[in-house]
Amino acid sequence: MANFILYRLFQSAIVMLIVALISFFLFNFVGDPISNMVGQETTVKDMDELRQRLGLNDPVIVQFGRFIVDALQGDFGISYRLQRPVEELIAERMPATLELVFVSAIIAIGLGVAGGLFTGLKRSHWFSKFILTTSLVGISLPTFIIGILLIYIFAVKLNWLPSFGRGEVVDLKGGWSTGLLTVSGWKAIILPSITLALYQTTLILRIIRSELLEVMRTDFIKFARARGLKSRDINYGHALKNTLVPVITVTGLQIGSLIAFSIVTETVFQWPGMGALFIQAVQFADVPVMSAYLILVALFFVVINLIVDLLYFVVDPRLRAEIKN
Amino acid sequence: MKDVSISKWWAGVSDHDVTYSFLHSPVTIVATVATILMFAAAFGASFLTIYTPFDPGSLELREAFMPPAWEQGGNSEHLLGTDGQGRDILAAIMYGTQVSLVVGILSVLLSVSIGIPLGIIAGYYGGWVDTAIMRFADIQLTIPPILIALMIDGITRTTLSSEVHEIVAIPVLIISIGVASWPQYARITRSGAMVERRKDYIAAAKLIQTPTAAIMVRHVLPNVIGPTLIVATIGVAVAIIIEATLSFLGVGIPSTTPSLGTLIRIGNSFLFSGEWWITFFPAFTLVILVLSVNLIGDWLRDTFNPKLR
Numbered sequence: 001m002a003n004f005i006l007y008r009l010f011q012s013a014i015v016m017l018i019v020a021l022i023s024f025f026l027f028n029f030v031g032d033p034i035s036n037m038v039g040q041e042t043t044v045k046d047m048d049e050l051r052q053r054l055g056l057n058d059p060v061i062v063q064f065g066r067f068i069v070d071a072l073q074g075d076f077g078i079s080y081r082l083q084r085p086v087e088e089l090i091a092e093r094m095p096a097t098l099e100l101v102f103v104s105a106i107i108a109i110g111l112g113v114a115g116g117l118f119t120g121l122k123r124s125h126w127f128s129k130f131i132l133t134t135s136l137v138g139i140s141l142p143t144f145i146i147g148i149l150l151i152y153i154f155a156v157k158l159n160w161l162p163s164f165g166r167g168e169v170v171d172l173k174g175g176w177s178t179g180l181l182t183v184s185g186w187k188a189i190i191l192p193s194i195t196l197a198l199y200q201t202t203l204i205l206r207i208i209r210s211e212l213l214e215v216m217r218t219d220f221i222k223f224a225r226a227r228g229l230k231s232r233d234i235n236y237g238h239a240l241k242n243t244l245v246p247v248i249t250v251t252g253l254q255i256g257s258l259i260a261f262s263i264v265t266e267t268v269f270q271w272p273g274m275g276a277l278f279i280q281a282v283q284f285a286d287v288p289v290m291s292a293y294l295i296l297v298a299l300f301f302v303v304i305n306l307i308v309d310l311l312y313f314v315v316d317p318r319l320r321a322e323i324k325n
Numbered sequence: 326m327k328d329v330s331i332s333k334w335w336a337g338v339s340d341h342d343v344t345y346s347f348l349h350s351p352v353t354i355v356a357t358v359a360t361i362l363m364f365a366a367a368f369g370a371s372f373l374t375i376y377t378p379f380d381p382g383s384l385e386l387r388e389a390f391m392p393p394a395w396e397q398g399g400n401s402e403h404l405l406g407t408d409g410q411g412r413d414i415l416a417a418i419m420y421g422t423q424v425s426l427v428v429g430i431l432s433v434l435l436s437v438s439i440g441i442p443l444g445i446i447a448g449y450y451g452g453w454v455d456t457a458i459m460r461f462a463d464i465q466l467t468i469p470p471i472l473i474a475l476m477i478d479g480i481t482r483t484t485l486s487s488e489v490h491e492i493v494a495i496p497v498l499i500i501s502i503g504v505a506s507w508p509q510y511a512r513i514t515r516s517g518a519m520v521e522r523r524k525d526y527i528a529a530a531k532l533i534q535t536p537t538a539a540i541m542v543r544h545v546l547p548n549v550i551g552p553t554l555i556v557a558t559i560g561v562a563v564a565i566i567i568e569a570t571l572s573f574l575g576v577g578i579p580s581t582t583p584s585l586g587t588l589i590r591i592g593n594s595f596l597f598s599g600e601w602w603i604t605f606f607p608a609f610t611l612v613i614l615v616l617s618v619n620l621i622g623d624w625l626r627d628t629f630n631p632k633l634r
Contacts, residue, residue: 282479
């Protein structure tokens with residue numbers, strides 16, 4: 001077990017190193033960092049001095065080492081566009097994105113599991129067919145169109161919910177600002193979190209349904225029925241448990257995608273999070289912000305994958321036994 | 326004689342399982358008709374409409390914000406109304422669909438032409454070549470394609486000046502989406518190639534010293550390409566969505582040659598002031614286009630390869 005965790009940590013470290021390398025090359029060789037930092041009236045001599053001072057004349061490997069050390073300390077340089085340290089910008093905006101992703105993940109998992117169980121266990125019920133048809137439409141609708149539609153109905157026409165921003169936020173200790181403690185904050189998060197969660201909900205729903213249909217055909221379920229077990233025990237005690245491994249894999253990956261897809265949702269709802277920051281960085285070629293965001297998202301993905309791998313051991317006794325031998 | 330051979334051919338076609346399955350799936354028929362109509366409208370735009378919405382010389386500010394013809398204040402000259410610069414929405418959608426389709430199809434062609442060779446090489450050789458290619462594909466698969474496309478677009482934006490970028494925006498977007506989505510084609514092709522390489526005809530080809538490259542191209546490729554191409558149909562829908570999303574975010578197709586996504590972005594800012602048609606019709610077209618292509622793809626998959634379901 002410990003060996004396996006060590007191996008996975010090593011693998012994750014390699015992935016992070018590759019991402020850091022890409023991000024470093026992006027930072028140092030895409031465009032000239034110096035000309036992006038200085039004004040037009042700077043002389044060539046000043047530029048050379050700055051280059052020397054920033055260590056851009058050092059060998060590449062030394063620069064990469066310094067980049068890693070700085071990144072580990074949370075130092076990602078100065079944003080070209082906003083002229084402020086990148087880590088500050090990201091720290092300001094991270095709470096907004098994480099709260100949005102958190103609420104969306106709860107919606108996606110809650111509705112996805114409930115819908116998946118219902119459609120998997122009651123295949124021919126009319127409501128199952130209704131859910132499945134709706135989910136096909138849900139997959140075909142691009143996220144931003146769902147967002148626009150919700151804004152038009154609930155903000156423009158009905159005027160029930162705000163169409164942009166986070167509402168009132170409360171500053172907590174440690175620089176975390178939360179919108180989840182005020183009524184206007186909750187009102188503001190409803191539309192964006194539904195928009196973000198919809199696609200993931202349909203995916204989780206479909207994977208649970210298809211896994212359940214698969215498990216329900218197996219002999220041990222037939223045997224459980226033959227033993228006269230209550231159908232509730234069979235459904236939730238035996239069938240659901242055996243669908244968990246693929247479901248956890250997909251759910252884990254989908255939470256990772258929520259962070260990436262929050263870029264779109266944040267743009268539609270003008271949500272002041274990291275995704276909106278990243279889009280502006282792409283539009284203005286603000287390389288330090290881009291490379292910091294890349295590293296951060298990769299870190300989220302690696303951590304989620306690691307948690308997913310560890311969860312396998314919790315839900316699947318076969319794996320535990322295999323590792324022991 | 327000719328008539329006989331045509332009627333024979335027709336008898337063959339109409340008796341075929343595929344034709345039967347097609348004719349008994351009303352949803353697929355509707356989706357196919359819708360797709361054909363949209364293709365015709367998109368690529369025949371210059372014949373079908375008198376408006377040239379993206380020619381800067383043709384702006385008619387007096388006709389700006391005209392609602393659709395059936396609404397009050399509408400005009401039958403502009404069936405779906407006009408936008409903030411007096412451009413005809415219907416014509417803009419036709420040209421926009423053309424851009425969306427071109428980007429969608431070309432980027433899938435690019436993904437396929439990266440994914441299929443790599444998949445065949447991985448599956449045919451196996452061993453470390455396979456491990457290297459598929460590990461890389463696995464890592465890329467965990468990152469959503471839209472993020473990779475954004476990254477590639479961001480890098481080109483940084484290296485090129487904005488004037489140059491405007492000119493090469495469409496090719497850059499095709500490359501971004503194409504490179505971002507190759508792994509799934511590599512996976513499918515690889516699993517096919519792994520099965521094929523153990524078969525006798527490959528052993529026979531090796532025995533008569535056919536060069537490995539020729540075995541892969543002439544013998545393995547035709548046997549594994551089918552399932553990949555079916556998945557590619559759905560891939561076109563996905564690529565159209567990615568393109569529309571990027572354009573909506575303002576990092577895709579510039580507004581000088583707008584795609585459907587760009588049109589939706591332009592119209593989105595008028596939604597609050599009540600000019601709903603500027604964004605609604607492009608969005609509706611996009612949804613119908615994606616839905617139709619998805620439905621055709623689903624039907625192809627179910628008909629030709631039920632195992633993939």
